[in-house]
Amino acid sequence: MNKPLRAKEKVPLKQRTHNTLVYLRQHWQLYLIFMLPAFVLTIIFRYIPMGGVAIAFMDYNPFRGLWHSDWVGFEHFNRFLSSPDFMKYLMNTLKLSVFGLLWGFPAPILLAFLLNRILSSKIKQKVQLVLYMPNFISVIVLCGIVRILLSPTGMVNMILGTNYNFMTMPQAFRTIYIASGIWQGAGWASIIYTAALSNASKDLKEAAVIDGANLIQQIKTVEWPAIKDTVLIQFIMAVGNIMSVGFEKAYALQTDLNMGASEIISTYVYKKGLLDGDYGFSTAVGLFNTVINIILLISMNTIVKKMNEGKGI
């Protein structure tokens, strides 16, 4: 039944249109029941706001609305690009995500290799249960725990025998943010690598053992190739999100005193836009952020394609 429809190439246009109409009539459910809700939601909540970025080039006035506000061109962009604060926030964002990637990305891979060394599957399951647990704690509770443990009388100071107030130290913010991120997410993120490792061919491994390969050699020749592709995909995805540092956690870890390191673009956009009501300016900052993100993603994908024999995403 589907065959004549599939052969698109040599069919004349009229016939093709006719075929499509027949297909649509036969399969209307696919469009009207299956696809419509998702499509409508996407258009309304994703694409209409994209049109709304026009605000970035306007002196937006909520009372006059989008159609009657004045255009100001690149004024907002000039304003924040020339302000010293902006450079600081941009660097805070970049440092947080680049260092976060450097420390946070290898952690789950290491965990997966470690988990794979556990010989008893029962123990392994229990260890996994503990490792996954922090993932189910909310950002707010995580930050609450962090604040308690790092308070002058908290557990960390108790162990160190000191009484620093870590939450007020800008130089401690990034470490706190990244370490708590690993604490919460590394176990959960290791699932995907653990599963990829379990796909590593058992025969290959046995052969390696018979050939007298030691653990390091086994990891190099059998286990690493089994997860290499997964690692690459995850890495590209992570780099693609490098500018979208989560608002929720940074905001919940902010204190008046650590603002020098903790004010990042997303928290700045929130404060400027929703708290100060500077809509146009805030949108411009957000747009700038998105554009950097896309440039990073595309260039990263190109690099990986070249390194990986044409395979990107």
Place this chain on the structure above:
Amino acid sequence: MSVANTTVKKKKSEFAKYPAGDKTILIIAYVILGIFLCAIILPVLYIILASFIDPITLQNKGVTFDFSNWTTTAYQRVLGNGQIWVGFKNALIYSVLFTIISVIITLLAAYPMSRSDFRFKRFFNTIYVITMFFGGGLIPTYLLISDLGMLNTIWAILLPGAFSVWNMIIARTYYQGVPHDLEEAASIDGASEMVYFFKILLPVCTPIIATICMWQFVGMWNSYFDAMIYLNDVSKQPLQLVLRGILIQSQPEPGMVSDMQSTAQRAQLAELLKYATIIISSLPLLIMYPFFQRYFDSGIMAGAVKG
């Protein structure tokens, strides 16, 4: 007893198989893993312990193992406060409704996208994938929600994120792994797409459905940003916003500390309340999650590998 013995023996013998150099590596691996486990368990234990200590001791000495002054006052005060229950109720409503709506829409949309003969597939795919990397940002979205009259309503929480492209891709990949014979047999029998989808396809996709449900539920339960910007009424606040007041802003609900005379006492009590609040608010998910564990591997792997 004998069962335990044999497993220990088996493990020992398996460990013994490794040459000496590898044994060292294994031991190092176990030590690192052990440190990581301790780093997870210790803070949790610390908070559980601290939540039972009386406020004055807690402030002066920190956590002690002196059992004489233990108290459950923090728990009584937190549980006795109405606002935390309002938070629980709202979080439950939002999370359940959001999970239902979002999973239905996502599973539905994934089906046409999984069919090789679906016309305009490329068009839809492009439309959806673009949204993964590009968006209007905070202010335009906020203004849209405001223009739609959805500010301070439950719809602002439920609808904007209801369709998840990422989950759609994962469900689609899973559908594609289901043998096509089923689909052909159904269409020969004259079953419509709806019938095939609900009666035949979905029942064999339980792992992925359970996984997506869990993600959506946990994600909604644990988020606070949307509620913070879209909801003003205290009576509509989900749990995480109530927690934010207690844990981050150090402003407990008035009823929890108002009977204390001095500001110092209130501050001490507010500190103690944090510990109990953390335990109470995290318990439901932490109790539920082991029941989902068996779906993790099968479900998450299904789509994630191909990305």
